[in-house]
Amino acid sequence: MSTVVDQQDIKREKILEAAYQRFLHYGYSKTTMNEIAGDLSLSKALLYYYFPDKSQLYIAVMRKLAGEYIQNLESELNQANSLRDAFAAQVDIHHNFIVKNYNFFDFFRVNEQNLPDTIWEIIAEIRNSELTLLSAAIRIEEQKGHIKPVESPEQIVDLLIDALHGVRVSAVAHKKVMFPQKEHLEEIHTKRLLLLDIFIKGLMY
Amino acid sequence: MSTVVDQQDIKREKILEAAYQRFLHYGYSKTTMNEIAGDLSLSKALLYYYFPDKSQLYIAVMRKLAGEYIQNLESELNQANSLRDAFAAQVDIHHNFIVKNYNFFDFFRVNEQNLPDTIWEIIAEIRNSELTLLSAAIRIEEQKGHIKPVESPEQIVDLLIDALHGVRVSAVAHKKVMFPQKEHLEEIHTKRLLLLDIFIKGLMY
DNA sequence: AAACTGACTATTTAAACAAAATTATCAAAT
DNA sequence: ATTTGATAATTTTGTTTAAATAGTCAGTTT
Structure with a gap:
């Protein structure tokens, strides 16, 4: 029942963590959505499924x-x-x-x-x-x-x-x-x- | 004898004053050398006689x-x-x-x-x-x-x-x-x- | 000779445009 | 509901040109 939400939250957290590492090392402008997605072996489009932009x-x-x-x-x-x-x-x-x-x-x-x-x-x-x-x-x-x-x-x-x-x-x-x-x-x-x-x-x- | 220097200093002061007014009202980038010279009815070239740039x-x-x-x-x-x-x-x-x-x-x-x-x-x-x-x-x-x-x-x-x-x-x-x-x-x-x-x-x- | 200028050159800024990179969307697949 | 590849939209980057402005200098005036 709530495992669906849990799964979603876990994925969200993973994205946040990957994004954090990129932003921390390269700063905002030198980080691309492609790279974040690549770090997680996900498609860039999925990032937009979890975050508006x-x-x-x-x-x-x-x-x-x-x-x-x-x-x-x-x-x-x-x-x-x-x-x-x-x-x-x-x-x-x-x-x-x-x-x-x-x-x-x-x-x-x-x-x-x-x-x-x-x-x-x-x-x-x-x-x-x-x-x-x-x-x-x-x-x-x-x-x-x-x-x-x-x-x-x-x-x-x-x-x-x-x-x-x-x-x-x-x-x-x-x-x-x-x-x-x-x-x-x-x-x-x-x-x-x-x-x-x-x-x-x-x-x- | 030193009146030459005095005269020069006075002119220099006048330029400084005119420049100050311009910079104060319009800021550095919106002030042109032409305008400062114009305020004093001088040629722009003279400003460069008193100041390098x-x-x-x-x-x-x-x-x-x-x-x-x-x-x-x-x-x-x-x-x-x-x-x-x-x-x-x-x-x-x-x-x-x-x-x-x-x-x-x-x-x-x-x-x-x-x-x-x-x-x-x-x-x-x-x-x-x-x-x-x-x-x-x-x-x-x-x-x-x-x-x-x-x-x-x-x-x-x-x-x-x-x-x-x-x-x-x-x-x-x-x-x-x-x-x-x-x-x-x-x-x-x-x-x-x-x-x-x-x-x-x-x-x- | 010192103070000054008009006419000139050099540099910087602004606008317009194209190319490349990146963001963002979406129909279709799992 | 989640995920993706392909594609569209936007932003960034680089280039060119024109205009504005900074800066120079030979020559004139005092």
Whole structure:
């Protein structure tokens, strides 16, 4: 009965996985539907049976990654027992996510100006999850009396996430690029942890 | 004797001013050398007598703006009598600079990926001035005993400037652009001042 | 000699088109 | 319901040409 649906889901997953590998290694524009189909020994037409078009396939992969990211964040934040730990976990998970999928996001760097609405929705979803989870962490710390009650934890989290986003490589004169290069990511990570310390201290009594 | 040089400098200044107006209103690519020459009732060839090419002219204007910005920053920071005031002044001046010259920076948004080295040098120069001036402000505050001595004020300033850069409009889902739009600048400004407060408090005892 | 120009050349951009690559569709087969 | 080969539609790439603009230079003016 539901095995039909199961089978369909399994095939769908396989396509998503193959597509992910291609996108990760070669980026969106250098990946063809033929190649994805070839990797699975399927006809290209079948991909269109499961996904309406190439961009929807990419977005579906993206959505899956986002889901995993959020789930990961959720379980790690549950284990954190201080505000500092919670944010540090967020920074780490975010860092790993970017490092692991760096090439996958070629799509972003290329289309930069006009990303499809659906992508923005996924970004918003991730941001909202971060906002909700981290705001909760702030409220807990408030109740413990470690930090002074803030009128809007969401606002604070929003601000901190923005600030963390801003941290880039230090030598402006040497970077010459708007997007961080892969080799800079470690340096960025270190700086973010420092920012985090100062910021959280700024929230305390 | 030096009146010859003076005359030349005056003409050069006039060209810079006319070029600035054109670049400001129409952006780099929509401004022609003919138009700049026309505004001054000069021949285009004369522009090439004073400047080697169009991009060098643009860069010269840019350099002039940067110089004014730095001078402005320097005089304002001299008047500031707290770390908070100093940074607030920096944020304000930076904000006004961007708002006033928003269209001038079209060049940046278009060429984004590969800006000429000279531009990066100017950016680095600005950053270095900010670094030097604000680090001095930190050292003063240290001596006053208001904040705990930091091993490297430069590092702290660098971090804060990065963090301030990261502050963007809040509604990620609505923005849909990598570069902030003009209408968002006020919102960004407000958020930066809030970040500033928390950050500076995080530096204190 | 320094400042300047008109007329010229060189380069870049834009438009139009064709060819190739790739996306997307669909009738037919399993 | 799932899958495919053949085909259509679209996008990308490369080429040509014309127009716009950048850039040069011999020669004129101050």
